[in-house]
Amino acid sequence: MTWLLRVLAAVIAAMTLAVSPAFAASTGGSGGPLTNRTFLSFTGSQYTSEYHLYAAGLDWTKPVGLLIYADGSGEYGLKNPGSTYLLAGTNGLIAVAKRNNMVLLTPLSPNKACSDGDGSCWYLGDPVGYTKWAEELVTSVQRLYPLETARVAFGGYSSGAQLTTEYWVPSGAAQRTMTDGVLVAISYGGSPKMTEVSYASAFKGNVHINWNTGSQDAAYTTTSAYGVKAGYNHYTGRGFATSLDVISGLGHARSDFGLVMEAQIKEHVPAGSTGPAPGPVDHHAVMRTPAGMIFAAHLNKADTYTLRASKSPLTGQVGWYEYDPADALGNLRLELSSFEAGLPYYWRLESSTGAVLVQGQVPAAPASWNHTLLPTRVGALFDVFVPSGTSRTTVRVSSSFSTSSGWSLSTTGTGMQQFDFTPSARLTPGQRYEYRIENGSGTVVASGTFTTRW
Incomplete structure (x- = not known):
C-alpha cells in the first residue's frame, strides 16, 4: 500500500x-x-x-x-x-x-x-x-x-x-x-x-x-x-x-x-493567439414555415452543404433534402417545403462528405414572429412569420436605437415575409447592430443584435 x-x-x-x-x-x-x-x-x-x-x-x-x-x-x-x-x-x-x-x-x-x-x-x-x-x-x-x-x-x-x-x-x-x-x-x-x-x-x-x-x-x-x-x-x-x-x-x-x-x-470567447480553430458552423438559426422549414447559418469552411429533414429520426440519406454551397461570406440559407401540416420534423446539416454538423427538430407549426437572420457585409436578410390579422410589420435596424432610428422596411403581408436590408441599408462591415420587429401598433414583438460580415 x-x-x-x-x-x-x-x-x-x-x-x-x-x-x-x-x-x-x-x-x-x-x-x-x-x-x-x-x-x-x-x-x-x-x-x-x-x-x-x-x-x-x-x-x-x-x-x-x-x-x-x-x-x-x-x-x-x-x-x-x-x-x-x-x-x-x-x-x-x-x-x-x-x-x-x-x-x-x-x-x-x-x-x-x-x-x-x-x-x-x-x-x-x-x-x-x-x-x-x-x-x-x-x-x-x-x-x-x-x-x-x-x-x-x-x-x-x-x-x-x-x-x-x-x-x-x-x-x-x-x-x-x-x-x-x-x-x-x-x-x-x-x-x-x-x-x-x-x-x-x-x-x-x-x-x-x-x-x-x-x-x-x-x-x-x-x-x-x-x-x-x-x-x-x-x-x-x-x-x-x-x-x-x-x-x-x-x-x-x-x-x-x-x-x-x-x-x-x-x-x-477569444481563441487566443494559438487557440483551437473554430468549428465548421459558426452559428445557425432554424424556423418552421407553414410548408416546411428555413435554415440559415454562417459556415467557417467553403463547401457544399445538404439540409435533410424527416418525420422520424434521420438515419442514412432519407427524407426531404436541399443542398447548396455557402457563399463567399460563408453564409448559407436553405429552405425545405412539402412538410405535412401538424407534424414536427427532424433535421440535420451535412457537409459534402456526409458528416453531420448540426441537427435538431422543428415544431409542428410556425410560431408567431419566429424569424431567422443572416447578416451580410452591408446589410442583413430577415425571414419572419407574421401572424394573420397583422395590419403592418416593420423591421428596424440601427447601430444604436438610443441615438438613431436607423433603417426600416415594412410590409402589410402576413405569413412568411422576407426583409432584405442589403440593397438599402448599406451597413458598415464588421459592425454590431441592433434590430427590432414591430407589429401594426408599433409594439416590439422581437429584438436582438447581429454583426455584419467582413
Missing part, C-alpha cells in the same frame, strides 16, 4: 508539473492536478458545498480558458455527472470544454433545502451569500491553474440563469474573474436583485451576454423582473453587448445545454 501511494503521488506530481508557463492574460495559477474530479468539497467564508472540476486532456501549450456552469433547481445534471443530460456524451459540457481547451468547473449550490420543492437552487435563501461562495471557489481554481481571464464562459440554466444575471454580474464577481468571454442565461435570467457595482467600459465592451429561451417558456412569456425580457432589457440598456435567442415552440424543459454553450463559446 505504501508503494502504491508513492507511485500515485509521483504520477500526480508529474501531471501537475506538466503545466507550461503562464500566458500574458493568465491567472498565473499552479499546482492543480490535470485530472477530472467530481463531488469535491469547498468551504468559503460563509458556506460549504460541492463542485466538479474537469482539467484532463487539455493542451497547456496553448491558452486554456475556464467554463463555469450552474445547473437548474434540483441540479439533476450535476448530481448525475455520468448522464448525457448535461455533462457526459459528445455534446455534454465535459466534451464541450475539452474541445475548446477550457477547464470545466460546475459548482453545486450551497442551498440544500430550496423552498421551491426541488431540493437545491441558487435564487432562494441567501443568493448573495451563495454568489460570494461561488466567486471564492472560482478564484481558488484560478490560483491552481494558469487560466486566461480573456477566455471565460459562465452559463446557467433556470435557477443557474438567475444566478448569472441577477447576482453574478451585478455583484461584480463576473468583472473580477473575467476580462473577455461570454455569459449565457438559459431559460430565465432576470434583472439584478442586488445593488449593482460600477462596470468598467472595457468589461461591457468585451463580455457578451446571451439569453437562450423557448417561445413557450414562462421564462420568456412573463413580464416579471425574473423573466428573460427583464434581464435582456436591463443589460442592453446598460450598454452591454447582448443577444436574445428565442427557439420557436420550445418550453422550459431543456437538454441542449452543451450545444447552446458551445455555440456561444465559438462566437464570443
